[in-house]
Every structure is written in structure tokens, then in C-alpha cells.
Amino acid sequence: MQNIDLNHEILKLIKEQPEISERNIALALSISEDTVKTRIANLQDIREKILIVGNRKKAYENLKKTLEAENYNVVNILNSFSALETVSEERPDLILLDTAFLDTDGFEICRQLRANPKYRWVPVMMLGEKNEAEDSIKAYKSGADDYITAPLNPLELRARVGMILRRSRV
Template sequence: MPRPHMLLVEDDPAIAELLQWHFAREDFDIAQTADGEEALLLAREKTPDIVLLDWMLETLSGLEVCRRLRRQPETANVPIIMLTARGEEEDRVRGLDTGADDYVTKPFSPRELVSRVNAVLRRVRPALAGEMLTYADVEMDLGSHKVKRAGETVPLGPTEFRLLKHFLEHPGWVFSRERLLDAVWGHDADIEARTVDVHIRRLRKAINTGDRADIIRTVRSAGYALDSGS
């Protein structure tokens, strides 16, 4: 699953640092600038999945940046959330009329802002919001914690669920037992590497029932990979 790419345009260093920290924790790829003109350049270089845009910028106002982003075909439909100290209704309406999708007044709760960003992404690009992972005929709904293969529900234990989630996030990648231990059990887990083999067998048994192809490939002397073989 690709990491959501965020363009953060904020000229207050403390707020910018705070937001980068919170969204990095949510696995966002973040490009940050305090300059409106540079923001437009960054958006052209790599189209963002979402823009957090401060209203009050020194060079080019957030409203003007928003207008220009909406005029460019590549960013015309990119969600934009305005950040501002202006809380009056007239200002909110002005921001939304310019093309913003949402409006957050300062001071704000970073956790609430993360929730709002994820809500916008769920609405416009569900895969980027991390709600559904798919590969071949396997579907994992992270919201309901359910897995299906070819439309049929697959019951999984918590460890097998986390193991499959890691594979679905990196299809085709070969992971050693040690890397899987770190990713699924955590760096501090006092578990033998062979434990991975046990859970791989359980995962295979659960998702490869009937005549379904085995989509977990064993790579000799290297580890395991999610690979449909097609």
C-alpha cells in the first residue's frame, strides 16, 4: 500500500514540526514548506494526496495557493484542508468557496486533525486511508478486522492477521524470519525465529483452503513472500 503523500504548507516552525511528527507516526510521506510559491512547485514535482495549507503565509497567501492548485489539472481534485487563526464564519465560507475541502481553526488538536485528514482520504481515496488492503483474490478490511479470499470469509488469529497485513502491505517482497519477527512481533519480542514458521503454516492453512493456490512463497535460505505466481 502506498504511503499517502502530504504537502504541508505552514510558516510557524513549531506547528510545522508538531504536525510533521504526528503525521509521520501515521506513516505519511511529508513535503513541508513555509512558502506559498515553493508549495506550488512542490505540488508540480510530486502530486500530493492531500494538502494542509496555512491561510496566513508571508509571500503568497494560502487562499491564492488554494486557487492556483485548483486551476492546475494535476491538483484540481486534491483534497485541501485550510489551517488558520481566522474563526469567523465569513472567513470559513471564503476559504471553502476558494476550493478548500475542510477548515481547521488554530489552536487545534493534532489528533483531531489526523482524524479529519484520514476522514477526507477515506472519502476520496479509500486505499490511501488504509481501510482496505487487497492482493490477488485476498481482501483485508482493517476497519472491521475481516479477511476474505475469493469472497469467502477467512477466520484468522491475531498474529496471523498481523502477519498477512504485513505481507499485503509489501506484496512480492521477501522477508527473512528475523525481519518478520521485528515487523509483526516487535523488536523487543523474546521469540525464536522458528516461531515464524509455525504462524506461516497456520496462515497458509487458513487462506489456502480447498483448491486455492498457495500465495505465500517460501524462498529457500531467504524467507517468505506474498506471491500469487501470476
């Protein structure tokens, strides 16, 4: 079995049976228990990571739950001062960026991301409260890949997130 396939099989067994022992994983996959231990120690979260940057904590808790239900690894930060630093540390596959902060606006953070060669590859979906053409135009001009307004429809959000992530894999 190839390395990646073996890792997926181990994760699949753990997901199906959270209490399964390393010994039982080894038996199920016909590999040594030492191999299982080594693989589990070296496994990293292979889910696609989404970073939510916004200060509306309650709203983003629901957003996080919606995306985690789709098996995304979701990280939420509430402070725009640490946004660029967090992007560097977390290396997300997608950033969901609120347009409004108390200390700076999301449009400026998006411009900073696009201006920095380390971050310009990361897709950005801006989250706004206003359903006005000028805000969506401002989002796209700042470098956003998409713009969506509250209240967020979970089905539409999942479709848009999936589309952006598929496009970024190409």
C-alpha cells in the same frame, strides 16, 4: 505471492526488524535473495503523502510529527512561491495549506490549485488561526475541502485527515 503482497511483506519485516538482512528476508519469505534485492531497489514509499504548506515552522514541526506517527509520509515547505511546483514534484495525496503567508495568502494558492487541471484533484485542508465564520467560508469558496483552526487538536486533525483521504480514494 502477488507483487503488492510481496512488497508489503518485505516492508513489514523491515519495519519490525530494521536491521534485518536481505538474506534473512529471503529466508523468511521463501524467495531468492536476488528477488529481495530487486524488490527493495524498486520499492517506493507507499504511504499516503501529505504536503504541509505554511511558514509557521515550529507549529508545523509538531503537526508533521503527529501525522508521521499515523504513518503518513509528510513533506513540509515554508515558501508559498514554490507551492505549485512542489505539488507537481511531490504529487501529494493531501495538502494542508496555511491561510496566511508573508508573500501571498493561502486562499489564493488554493484558487490557483483548483484552477489548474493538473492539481484540482488534490484535496486541500486549509489551516487558519482565526475561528471566524468568514475565514472558513472564504476557504470553502477558494476550493478547500476542509478548514481547521489553531490550536489544532491532534485527534480531530487525524480524524479529518483520514476522512479526506478515504473520500479521495473513492
